[in-house]
Amino acid sequence: MSDVLLSVEHLAATYDQAICAVSDVSVAVKRGEIVALLGANGAGKSTTLQAVSALLPARRGQITAGRIAFDGRDVTSVAAAELVRGGLVPVLEGRHCFASLTVEENLITGAIGRDARRGDIRDGLDRVYALFPQLARHCRSVAGLTSGGEQQMTAIGRALMSRPRLLVLDEPSMGLAPLVVEAIFRALKTLNAEQGLSLLVAEQNSTVALRFADRAIVLEGGRSVLSGPARELRRRADIKHLYLGGAAAPAHSTQAVA
Numbered sequence: 001m002s003d004v005l006l007s008v009e010h011l012a013a014t015y016d017q018a019i020c021a022v023s024d025v026s027v028a029v030k031r032g033e034i035v036a037l038l039g040a041n042g043a044g045k046s047t048t049l050q051a052v053s054a055l056l057p058a059r060r061g062q063i064t065a066g067r068i069a070f071d072g073r074d075v076t077s078v079a080a081a082e083l084v085r086g087g088l089v090p091v092l093e094g095r096h097c098f099a100s101l102t103v104e105e106n107l108i109t110g111a112i113g114r115d116a117r118r119g120d121i122r123d124g125l126d127r128v129y130a131l132f133p134q135l136a137r138h139c140r141s142v143a144g145l146t147s148g149g150e151q152q153m154t155a156i157g158r159a160l161m162s163r164p165r166l167l168v169l170d171e172p173s174m175g176l177a178p179l180v181v182e183a184i185f186r187a188l189k190t191l192n193a194e195q196g197l198s199l200l201v202a203e204q205n206s207t208v209a210l211r212f213a214d215r216a217i218v219l220e221g222g223r224s225v226l227s228g229p230a231r232e233l234r235r236r237a238d239i240k241h242l243y244l245g246g247a248a249a250p251a252h253s254t255q256a257v258a
Helices: 045-052 080-086 103-112 118-131 133-137 148-160 178-195 206-212 230-234 238-243
Strands: 004-015 019-030 034-038 061-070 088-091 166-170 198-203 215-220 223-229
Touching: 004 045, 004 198, 019 034, 019 045, 019 198, 034 045, 034 178, 034 206, 045 061, 045 088, 045 166, 045 198, 080 088, 088 148, 103 118, 103 148, 118 133, 118 148, 118 178, 133 148, 148 166, 148 178, 166 178, 178 198, 178 206, 198 206, 206 215, 206 230, 215 230, 223 230
Parallel strands: 019 223, 034 198, 034 215, 088 166, 166 198
Antiparallel strands: 004 019, 004 061, 215 223
């Protein structure tokens, strides 16, 4: 059995059959690995994750070239619901919750797609509450009235109720306070370390992503332009300047990554 759980090869995608959002992106996620997908706004991160999760058609998008394989199977044309049942579960950008449902009701919806029994649901809730104690304290609260951080935890918890093998997260830190971001990434790292959960995380916040990821891939203009171990990319002061729209870096800090 291959140690590569997800393979994206030379992906290209458009919107409305005309607007090119991604032209050549390649990504690989090994079993038990955390991979960060980095890039500035418009680099193609969200489009890549939507393609991986089979959600592009819902955004009037199309895969025009390339191949996506999950667990050794070509899933380029597989429906999103089938991917979720197979263990590839997305968490969309923007803290998507059912605003009128309680936190716990939101979490339970994540187990419905896998036909979980009552005992399985209870066990799943206990695991999510252990990971995010704030949700346990607010489990009866209406999700739309909770804080942004709690809504993001709810969205992640709902995905975890689907028992993923690969969790695909789009900008989980967006709009959240640094302490909340830290708590969420630490929880994800714990899941990875204790349960071997693989993660593909698109992030504009390269600082936090590179601290928690094993490897990182940088996108620019719809193409993958750089990849390497996260610990090596953290040492490159030019990364933010060259690819993420940050301040200029010292000239001596542009060494290559093996």
